Amino acid sequence: MDFYFGLAQIIGVHTLLGLSAYIVLLTGQVSMAQAGFFAVGAYAAGMLTVLAGWAILPALAASSLLGAAVACAVGFPALRVKGLMLVIATLAFGEAVRLFFFNFDYQVARGGVKLGPLGGEGFRQIRYFPENGWTTMQVMLFIWIFVVLVMAILWWLDRSRYGAVLRAVGEDELAAQSVGINLTAVKVSAMTIGGAIAGLGGGIYAHYTTHIEHASFGILLATFALAYPILGGLGSVFGTVVAAIFVQGFLVEGLRFLGDWRNLLFGALIVLAMNLRPKGFLDAPTLRWIRRVFGGKRGAA
């Protein structure tokens, strides 16, 4: 059973990562920096619980705030450039963060053991959960409480005026600007929210793996972050969850019996999925169909 709880933990954290890219994608911006914010959150939360002795909740709050702050700081220069330039800028930023942690040493001796991040070797011994006697199931529930919370907030945001503004900017920047929407404010705020979610996800990730290193936050993770909302479709937050379950549950775990070939299939299946369903799994017609089936008359509109 613990295996499935562990899998649910992974899916939960990856859903958070995907949601952080989702909100940025709503404004039509493609950010490859989410893995960078995720790394910032992971290292910050880990250092706070291990080195400063904080409890998990304040540490997660701090990592989330830090992620937001970094995202906001990156957003301003990066969003001066549009569209595809942003992909490049954020890709470079994500790599820069990874390289920063590759060169980052901050170790403190604690009871004969040196703790803290050590460059290429990474940051070991983030043992808050085991030390406090949390079971795998408790950790899993803890993670999913955050996932559900974040999804609820995003779902509500989507239906608010702010969500309409985000989608308006995503659909057509020029039209949005001409009705008086401040493009910079909208994009930077979406980026900041995305950074907060990624920082939170990173903080949780650091604690359930207990060992983080720079290599885990590379371009592959940034790709995953983008892949979930794009594969799932931007119509609804649930698409991201479906895609995270599909990728982590089926592509990564379910195909493990294929051994070496699994990694080969992974890339090929992304290519195939984008050719067959360019608007994502849950695209507008599918969503309408789901609403008709489950929502009765109300959803038919």
Next chain:
Amino acid sequence: MLDFIQSLSDGVLFGATYALIGIGFTLVFGVMHKLNLSYAAASVGGAYCGLLVLKVFAGAPPLAVFFCAFLAGGLLGYIVYLACFHFIPISNPLATLMATVGMLLLVDEVIVHQTDGMPLNYPALFDDVMLRAGEFTLRGDLLMVFVVSILCMAGLLALLYRTRLGLATRAVSQQAVAAQLCGIRVGQVNAMTFVITGLLGGIAGAMIGASVGTLSPLLTTPLTIKGLIVTVIGGLGSIPGAIVAGLLVGGFESVLQQYRGVTERDLYVMLLLFVFLVFRPGGLFAPKEGRD
């Protein structure tokens, strides 16, 4: 001072390969207004295919390897076009972008799968030649890389500005709809662009293999990022920009490697990118604002 000039010249010579990769990104962007993130991986893949010659004819000359890499790069470019661009509706840029990322992972994994992740030796020309001027030396293989890259760029510019295909390519990149109205087959031009950039990429990959001495799948990610940085610094869509920026980035990273070490080097290259984004977001040779 001598160290500085030495590492600068080595870097600028090696930077020619960055310029080639940058041109590939920029050309596809110019014609299709889309980013092909799998380009650097496909280039390295082409270079790997070049090694197949050695498997079939043991002791084949390096030139045959380079030529095979060149052809394989073109073929891979066409495959990327079919897999990631041809069938996906043009109104859906996110899907194409994601598909090229999938392609990047796929090429990477095929290489790892075929070589067990071990770096392979790559043949080079003139690697025993050293030009000396006092303490200052020029490595023969780097010079060869530089000259081949420059020849490729000259060939590309001749193709773009002296042939009908080049005319059609430039027309599509200026205004795809208008070009179509003039009877240019846009789909064909797009496919040809991918083949041409693929050919360039194959050569670039082979040149990188030749100057480093080995090829490894670990090259693809840094190469993708360097190529993209070159594209931005040069100005998206500008070929002269990509050339200048490639040489600039090559020299810059080599000098910083000299003074700050290999692990920190790339951090400063990213910093250079952000300096450009803040102070000159259009790049060195920003194309004039279009009307559409």
